[in-house]
Amino acid sequence: MTGQSDTPDPDELERRRHWFRWYTDTASHNSTLRPPRDRAYACPCCGYRTLLERGGYEICSVCFWEDDGQDDHDAHIVRGGPNGTLSLSQARRNFAAFGANRERDLPHVRDPRPEEHPLQEEPRSGDHS
Structure with a gap:
């Protein structure tokens, strides 16, 4: 940043543009997207069926993960975006350790309802049915 101004310097602007191009490309080409259906989708973080669609930026009420479409294939990557500096893999470890x-985000989560428990015959994430 230059001086007291809110205007970023040219190098900072280029860094932001580079990240934005990377993020939008990643979100466009590497996200799991599924349309709404009668039965909820499993959250890619906690595995509970709380999402009405996949990749729709819905926030899971059980773990507070914002579903930006990240899934097993790139779970180790920190995408940035709505989940900030958290990879899906780290969010899963956090959920297992303390429930969010x-x-x-602990004040924002709730216990899963019986109907939200994962179905045994389907995978946690990327459910295709």
Whole structure:
């Protein structure tokens, strides 16, 4: 940043453009997208069936992960975007450890309802049915 101005310098603008191009390309080509259906989809973070669609930026009420379409194929990558500096893999470990994708999100989560428990015959993420 230059001086007191809110206008970023040219190098910072280029870094932001580079990240934005990378993020939109990743979101467009590497995301799991599924349309709404009668039965909820499993959250890619906690595995509970809380999402009405996949990749629609819906926030899971059980773990507070925002579903940007990230899934097993790139779970280790920190995409940025709505989940900030958290990879899906780290969010899963956090959920297993303390019940939310981040500790600061604990006030926003709830216990899963019986109908939200994962079905045994379907995978946790990327459910194709």
